[in-house]
Amino acid sequence: MLDRFSKWRAKEKNSSEAAAQLEHVNIPEHVAIIMDGNGRWAKKKGLPRVAGHREGMKVVNKIVRKANDVGVKVLTLYAFSTENWKRPKTEVDFLLRLPERYLNSELPTLKKENVRVRLMGSLDNLPDYTLRAVRQAVEETKDNTGLILNFALNYGSRFEMLEAIKQISEEVKAGKLESTDINEELMQNYLMTAQLSDPDLLIRTSGEIRLSNFMLWQAAYSELWFTDVLWPDFNEHHFTEAIAVYQKRARRYGGV
Numbered sequence: 001m002l003d004r005f006s007k008w009r010a011k012e013k014n015s016s017e018a019a020a021q022l023e024h025v026n027i028p029e030h031v032a033i034i035m036d037g038n039g040r041w042a043k044k045k046g047l048p049r050v051a052g053h054r055e056g057m058k059v060v061n062k063i064v065r066k067a068n069d070v071g072v073k074v075l076t077l078y079a080f081s082t083e084n085w086k087r088p089k090t091e092v093d094f095l096l097r098l099p100e101r102y103l104n105s106e107l108p109t110l111k112k113e114n115v116r117v118r119l120m121g122s123l124d125n126l127p128d129y130t131l132r133a134v135r136q137a138v139e140e141t142k143d144n145t146g147l148i149l150n151f152a153l154n155y156g157s158r159f160e161m162l163e164a165i166k167q168i169s170e171e172v173k174a175g176k177l178e179s180t181d182i183n184e185e186l187m188q189n190y191l192m193t194a195q196l197s198d199p200d201l202l203i204r205t206s207g208e209i210r211l212s213n214f215m216l217w218q219a220a221y222s223e224l225w226f227t228d229v230l231w232p233d234f235n236e237h238h239f240t241e242a243i244a245v246y247q248k249r250a251r252r253y254g255g256v
């Protein structure tokens with residue numbers, strides 16, 4: 001007896017296989033990705049976990065190129081969560097070297113492709129070498145007008161929402177805001193995604209069907225697409241399959 005999720009996946013697979021060519025209408029403006037499965041990928045191959053993260057970084061490049069090619073405007077990538085600090089120190093140290101490694105090799109190309117690098121997360125707690133690299137990339141691409149490449153680094157949605165609530169309540173206390181001013185539009189301006197549209201499509205790899213404290217406010221109406229593919233095995237075809245499925249789904253925003 002197929003459970004509801006397996007039936008849904010079978011239906012999505014058929015519809016996405018039918019979508020051989022990606023339509024260039026109704027491309028999701030903002031795509032967010034939880035890049036999961038790197039450790040499992042390495043374990044399956046009898047490699048250390050960091051080999052999965054290294055391989056996963058190569059996939060970032062492929063998907064950034066593809067997103068830019070198909071006309072996505074914002075690509076948010078969940079690179080390091082506030083929960084990742086609980087991992088072994090050696091793995092955390094390796095992970096927090098990746099921004100610098102990625103940017104050292106890719107920033108010139110990103111600049112050539114008019115990509116703007118953006119960060120969201122609690123950056124102050126990051127090591128100096130990570131901060132230096134990401135701040136340089138943000139500065140050197142700040143005038144670019146193409147794809148916004150938004151890395152979530154040391155990011156947690158509940159922390160983000162609590163910080164926004166604290167800031168708003170301080171401003172009410174200081175008389176800068178009235179409590180009647182507080183609405184969804186105001187709240188969005190106090191989140192780390194201020195100025196960005198909400199994700200139209202949220203992808204999670206590796207078969208986990210959870211949001212894991214990622215963009216909980218912003219993803220309220222996002223189309224969610226889950227795949228068993230582990231991030232290091234994720235490629236442009238999986239990405240365009242997710243977009244093709246998004247294009248086939250009606251968007252209702254809670255309406256009928």
Ligand SMILES: Cc1cc(N2CCCCCC2)n2ncc(-c3ccc(F)cc3)c2n1
Pocket residue numbers: 035038053054056057060078079080095096098099100102103117133134137151153231
């Ligand atoms: C911590 C971390 C982990 C990380 N992984 C590679 C992708 C799979 C997921 C975990 C490991 N990647 N990949 C790219 C970055 C990055 C971050 C900020 C930035 F400005 C430029 C690049 C990155 N950062």
